[in-house]
Amino acid sequence: MWWHQHNLCFRHxxxxxxxxxxxxxxVATIAETDESAESEGVIDSHKRREILSRRPSYRKILxxxxxxxxxxxxxxEEKSEEEGTPPNIATMAVPTSIYQTSTGQYIxxxxxxxxxxxxxxxxxxxxxxxxxxxxxxxxxPGATIVQYATQAADGTQQFFVPGSQVVVQDEETELAxxxxxxxxxxxxxxxxxxxxxxxxQGVVMAASPGSLHSPQQLxxxxxxxxxxxxxxxxxxxxxxxxxxKEYVKCLESRVAVLEVQNKKLIxxxxxxxxxxxxxxx
DNA sequence: CATTCGCATCGTCAGATACC
DNA sequence: GGTATCTGACGATGCGAATG
Numbered sequence: 658m659w660w661h662q663h664n665l666c667f668r669h670x671x672x673x674x675x676x677x678x679x680x681x682x683x684v685a686t687i688a689e690t691d692e693s694a695e696s697e698g699v700i701d702s703h704k705r706r707e708i709l710s711r712r713p714s715y716r717k718i719l720x721x722x723x724x725x726x727x728x729x730x731x732x733x734e735e736k737s738e739e740e741g742t743p744p745n746i747a748t749m750a751v752p753t754s755i756y757q758t759s760t761g762q763y764i765x766x767x768x769x770x771x772x773x774x775x776x777x778x779x780x781x782x783x784x785x786x787x788x789x790x791x792x793x794x795x796x797x798p799g800a801t802i803v804q805y806a807t808q809a810a811d812g813t814q815q816f817f818v819p820g821s822q823v824v825v826q827d828e829e830t831e832l833a834x835x836x837x838x839x840x841x842x843x844x845x846x847x848x849x850x851x852x853x854x855x856x857x858q859g860v861v862m863a864a865s866p867g868s869l870h871s872p873q874q875l876x877x878x879x880x881x882x883x884x885x886x887x888x889x890x891x892x893x894x895x896x897x898x899x900x901x902k903e904y905v906k907c908l909e910s911r912v913a914v915l916e917v918q919n920k921k922l923i924x925x926x927x928x929x930x931x932x933x934x935x936x937x938x
Numbered sequence: 939c940a941t942t943c944g945c946a947t948c949g950t951c952a953g954a955t956a957c958c
Numbered sequence: 959g960g961t962a963t964c965t966g967a968c969g970a971t972g973c974g975a976a977t978g
Contacts, residue, residue, distance in 0.1 A: 890951085890964095891948085891950080893963065893964065894948075894949070895948080897965055898947080898948085
């Protein structure tokens with residue numbers, strides 16, 4: 658029943674990257690066979706159009722599915738990064754801030770001054786590297802942060818962290834022991850430095866709220882807000898696509914189940930026909 | 939080897955929807 | 959009603975296979 662209702666909701670004039678429209682139609686056809694098209698004519702055209710125009714989110718749809726149908730996995734709220742923590746970072750401090758660099762690396766700054774850096778290409782925070790800052794502390798009041806990194810003129814990577822400091826990736830693995838704990842293997846090493854130059858293009862240091870005065874600061878604030886919005890939307894788009902994939906998978910499995918069910922019913926019907934009208938010859 | 943094609947993925951925008 | 963979130967649409971990019 659739920660499926661029939663959702664099929665009404667799913668019809669959408671234009672499908673996106675994953676054209677699940679055919680699949681949904683297929684499910685609808687099978688479901689109608691399965692449930693004898695009982696709602697046919699029940700919904701008047703106006704109401705139907707209203708329903709068609711509103712498409713609930715994949716999370717909502719799948720969660721409803723999962724509550725109705727045992728075995729259908731639920732889409733978790735924030736599932737990707739928090740849970741499924743790989744064993745190699747199990748002993749690390751819980752990050753309080755996670756930033757992403759322009760190269761796709763993730764930097765997690767934990768309480769106690771631990772910086773965790775994950776390489777791009779790995780899902781979530783796999784491959785995190787722990788770096789302990791000995792000179793880390795609470796950021797000065799009013800100074801907030803920064804989720805950006807840049808390629809410095811000397812080819813090193815710089816990450817900006819709370820406290821107006823810069824995490825600089827060494828070109829050679831040459832560690833500054835007073836600053837960082839030892840990184841193992843061929844992991845890149847990093848140093849905490851005071852920023853030597855003005856912030857690179859694209860890096861915005863946010864001021865504390867209420868301290869914005871000049872048009873330049875207002876513009877910076879606007880830029881920061883935009884970057885934040887874009888970052889959030891980027892993540893939202895990723896999450897949405899993940900949910901859509903899951904949703905399509907769910908539809909596919911539903912199709913498979915209904916096809917088997919349909920086949921069985923047809924066979925049963927044939928058997929009953931044979932029993933009820935035996936051949937005379 | 940260069941080009942083309944199809945496909946997957948991503949980032950962004952804009953509009954719809956959900957939430958407070 | 960304002961803000962946050964979700965998602966369709968679009969364009970860009972990268973990759974592998976097919977083709978000339």
